[in-house]
Amino acid sequence: MKLSLVVSLEETGFDAVAMRGSWREALRTAADLGYDGVELAVRDPSQVDAEAVLRTVRDAGLAVPAIGTGQAYLKDGLSLSHPDEGIRARAIERLETHIRIATVFGAAVIVGLLRGRITGDRAATEARLSGALRRILPLAEREKIPVVFEPVNRYETDFLVTMDEVLDLINRLASPALGILADTFHMNIEEASIESSLRRARPRLRHVHVADSNRHAPGWGHLDFPALVRVLRELGYTGYLSAEILPRPDPVSAARQAIAHLRPLLSA
Numbered sequence: 352m353k354l355s356l357v358v359s360l361e362e363t364g365f366d367a368v369a370m371r372g373s374w375r376e377a378l379r380t381a382a383d384l385g386y387d388g389v390e391l392a393v394r395d396p397s398q399v400d401a402e403a404v405l406r407t408v409r410d411a412g413l414a415v416p417a418i419g420t421g422q423a424y425l426k427d428g429l430s431l432s433h434p435d436e437g438i439r440a441r442a443i444e445r446l447e448t449h450i451r452i453a454t455v456f457g458a459a460v461i462v463g464l465l466r467g468r469i470t471g472d473r474a475a476t477e478a479r480l481s482g483a484l485r486r487i488l489p490l491a492e493r494e495k496i497p498v499v500f501e502p503v504n505r506y507e508t509d510f511l512v513t514m515d516e517v518l519d520l521i522n523r524l525a526s527p528a529l530g531i532l533a534d535t536f537h538m539n540i541e542e543a544s545i546e547s548s549l550r551r552a553r554p555r556l557r558h559v560h561v562a563d564s565n566r567h568a569p570g571w572g573h574l575d576f577p578a579l580v581r582v583l584r585e586l587g588y589t590g591y592l593s594a595e596i597l598p599r600p601d602p603v604s605a606a607r608q609a610i611a612h613l614r615p616l617l618s619a
Contacts (some may be wrong), residue, residue: 352584352617353591353617354385354592354593354610355387355390355594356594357389357392358378358381358389358391358392359391360391360392360394360404361374361394363392363422374407377389377602380603381413382412382413384607385610385614386610387414388415388591388593389414390415390416390418390419390591390595391404391418391456392421392422393419394427395427395448396418396448397448401452401455405456414457415456416458416459416558416590416591416593417461417558418461419463420445420446420463421461423442423445423465424464424467429442429465430465430467431446431462431483431484432466432476432480432510434475446462446465447487450498454494454496459497459498459499459530459557459558461501462484462498462499463501464503464508466510467480467510473510476510480510480520481523484498485524488524488526491526491529497528497529497558498528499530499531500521500529500530501517501537502532502534504536505540514538514541518531518552518555521555530558531557533549533559533560534560534595535560535561535563535579536560536563536566537560539574545579545582546582549582549583549586556590558593559583559592561576561579561592561593561613562597566596566597567596567605568594568596568606568608568609569609569613570609570611570612576616580616580617594610594613
C-alpha cells in the first residue's frame with residue numbers, strides 16, 4: 352500500500368482538503384514529507400493545464416492515484432441525479448472531462464457529492480443517477496479509467512450513504528470500470544463495523560480515503576488504524592491510502608501527522 356495526500360488545484364470551500372492554494376507548493380510539500388502520491392481535487396478540468404501539472408508531479412517524484420470531482424457539485428451546483436435535465440447533462444459532460452484528464456495521469460475518478468441528493472422520489476433519483484452513469488461508463492471502459500463511487504455520510508447527503516447501498520448500485524450497473532471508494536471518516540459514522548464492510552466490498556474496492564473519527568489526521572481521533580491496515584492486507588488491497596483530512600491546526604502539521612501515523616503501519 353502507498354500513501355497519498357489530497358491537494359486542491361484551486362481554493363475550495365470543502366473543509367477536508369489539507370493542502371490548497373498554491374498547488375505547486377503543495378506538491379513539493381507532499382513530496383518532502385514522504386508521500387508517494389497526491390490525489391487531485393479538480394473543479395473543472397477544462398481550466399487545468401494537465402501537462403503542466405503532470406510535469407510538476409513527475410518532477411516531485413509523485414503519482415496521481417485519483418481525481419476528485421466534489422467541487423463541481425459544491426461550487427457549480429452540478430449533480431448526476433438532478434431533476435433538471437440541463438443540469439444533469441452538464442454534470443455528465445463535466446465528469447467526462449474528468450475521465451479524459453485522468454488519462455493523462457493514469458488516475459481513477461471519484462464520484463462523491465456529485466451524485467446529488469434525493470429530490471422528490473428516491474426511486475426516480477436513483478433512476479436518474481443510473482441513467483447518467485450508464486452514459487458515462489462506456490467512456491471510462493474505453494479509456495480504462497476506474498470510476499470509484501464513494502459512500503458519503505448522512506450529514507453531507509441523504510443518498511447512498513452506506514457501503515452496501517453503493518455496492519448494490521455497482522452490482523446493478525455491472526460495469527468493469529465502476530468500483531467503490533471506502534472512506535474511514537464516513538464509515539465511522541455509517542457502518543456497524545468498518546472491517547466487515549471492507550470485507551464485503553473486497554471485489555470492488557479500488558481506493559481508500561483515510562481520516563480519523565473527527566476528520567482530523569489519523570492518530571488524532573479514536574479509529575483503530577492498525578486494525579484497518581491489517582484488514583486491508585488480508586484482503587490483498589495494494590492501492591493507496593489517501594489522506595482527506597482537515598487542515599488543522601495547519602495544513603503542513605496535519606499532513607505530517609497523517610504520514611507519521613500511517614507510514615510505520617505500512618512498513619511493519
